[in-house]
Amino acid sequence: MASDAVPACRFGDAPLTIENVVALAGRRAEAMLSDAPDVRARIQRGADFLDRLLREDGVIYGVTTGYGDSCTVNIPPALVAELPHHLYAYHGCGLGRYLDPAETRAVVAARLASLVRGMSGVSLPLLEGLATLLRHDVLPLIPAEGSVGASGDLTPLSYVAAVLCGERDVRYGGQVRPAAEVLAEIGMAPLRLRPKEGLAIMNGTAVMTGLACLAWQRADYLSRLATRLTAFNVLASAGNAHHFDETLFAAKPHPGQSCTAARLRGDLHSERPPRNGQRLQDRYSLRCAPHVIGVLEDSLPFLRQLIETELNSANDNPLIDVDGERILHGGHFYGGHIALAMDTLKTTVANVADLLDRQLALLVDARYNHGLPANLSAATGPRAAINHGLKALQISVSAWTAEALKQTMPASVFSRSTECHNQDKVSMGTIAARDCLRVIELTEQVAAAMLVAARQGLELRERVGLDAQLQGDLAGMYADLRQRIALFDEDRALDHELRTLLEDIRAQRWELYADA
Incomplete structure (x- = not known):
């Protein structure tokens, strides 16, 4: 029982x-x-x-x-x-x-x-x-x-x-x-x-399919988390929330892209027209965030169909036709659909890692973050000279992102003829699934770092004047981050905090967006 x-x-x-x-x-x-x-x-x-x-x-x-x-x-x-x-x-x-x-x-x-x-x-x-x-x-x-x-x-x-x-x-x-x-x-x-x-x-195809189920679920959460992080980054960098206007996105109505824009509108609660002197257009990593995350969002329903069809299929050889009392010889062990799903998913996830990496690069750079200190250091007075803020974290994020992007080479095109040319065309689906999980792991590391940056960047923006009122779930998550992550006003090792945040991401600590 x-x-x-x-x-x-x-x-x-x-x-x-x-x-x-x-x-x-x-x-x-x-x-x-x-x-x-x-x-x-x-x-x-x-x-x-x-x-x-x-x-x-x-x-x-x-x-x-x-x-x-x-x-x-x-x-x-x-x-x-x-x-x-x-x-x-x-x-x-x-x-x-x-x-x-x-x-x-x-x-x-x-x-x-x-x-x-x-x-x-x-x-x-x-x-x-x-x-x-x-x-x-x-x-x-x-x-x-x-x-x-x-x-x-x-x-x-x-x-x-x-x-x-x-x-x-x-x-x-x-x-x-x-x-x-x-x-x-x-x-x-x-x-x-x-x-x-x-x-x-x-x-x-059980190994590739089991791994694909886990990869899909983690990627789905990463899509939502990247959207929430983008909302934080728009506020921290004094960005323009009107890039996510409903009428604008109705003009190019990809469902996942529109959903991402709607989530950002819900987080940012910005109904006012742009004020005088506000930048008309932010850089692409903010302005086009729905277009990047939306590709992942739009791929997920299609990839679910591929994965769940494989999961619920008879995929060995030969198969038994019980009703017709026949032995059917075929090739249902071929994992091409999972290979496609995993090669696609790892590419869309790696693009999200790249998006977040670029957002962080803007946020730590005093030339582009619109009034925040370099490297988001909260140190003031004479001690500011010896503190380096998130300088090394941004380098690590760039390293993780580069490795994720490198892993996106499609595995499915590397078929090898094996077993005396009996298996002369193979799917490489299991390698694609392992690659995808590695890309997701690296992107989760990027997201963990971005949680630190969000906590740091928003508090620093509040010091110089936050041009919005945090509301709802966005405010609740920011309060949680402030409680869990100390302000980075003196240089310190971050690895233990990052590992804890990684565990939180994988446990899906934060409930993100009720629309799903």
Whole structure:
């Protein structure tokens, strides 16, 4: 039964959303396999059909044949049962960092969402095993590198298959331990994979799709946060709020761009016409903020559709047509849609990092910040000479931004011919997803620095006269920042504060914009 503490996420009852996967990844939902009779019956029918084909000496790729270019190699009947073990054994060659706990949960959830569709020929015990791993938080130790994104995420998913069989290592209770030991501790018997079950677990897009769900959710929050930071920066730099006029944006009505402008209008509460002497036009990083952030906003609904379609698809090979009693050989393991989603998302997010970097460059520069001290230093009197304000922070922001921009090279165009030219066109979707997460991580670092700058810049603007009254959520967030971040009037190390702010961003501490 589901815990009283968190709601159940029942696999098989309804399509999963990005939010479902994020909740499972954050341990805010508990994985349960549907108990609906029709769902369970369909899964069992697929497994039974495979059993009947085997009894009738049917030829099934990956069941009675070798894998990939070895599909012409027939497996002696006495050895068919050993084939799944060999598949995950020889794919145990991943390297690089290990997926973190949230990423690992997202991967297991994505694989379960695909297999529960009943077209992969797997048994109910295998699906229950995946759900059990999530419920008990037994996390396969999955190396991040080694997948070309077609024939699915074979190498990283081999670590999931091996753990279900009691092999390799898991992360459990904050420690890395042997899988066999932990399975015994939670009362789960290791599986003996049935024919095709090793292939069904591994020959899919679960790693790239799980990571894509997490990336989408973090990017969505970054879009809102960048909008709020822009509002702060408009006020701190005595900018022109009328650049976000409703009639102006009705003339070019991209929905996400218009939404961003509306959020800025709501934050800035500026209904007055520009006063005499006010600059007619701010620099692009302020004036065109809705046009930059709006591209990300407008991409998110499209990218959600790509990610959630993949999440709720049967994406291994071959598939089982239970109703027609056919084996269907195809290429649904190809992760091209996730590759497109991640290559697109990392580009739009990196552009937001660049926007914020340019806003900060204006804000710290006494030539362009309209009356604020250089580097936003709050030091006064003789001590002003030895204090440097946010000088180094702006350099770091520029470094993080440059690295984010460098990561935007599309991964999907770097297909390699692999596996004796059987996998001769591959998606690189998993590399694109990892790149995207890195771009998001760097952009979150930029945003953390911008929170410091917002707190500093607004207080300094108040000293010389703030030409607006902070209201509503903007005022509340500024008050929170003032309480959490001390004014930078004497040089000090900022790294601990930045790390805390990063944690706040990733925990989505601030609720931003009720329109969403």
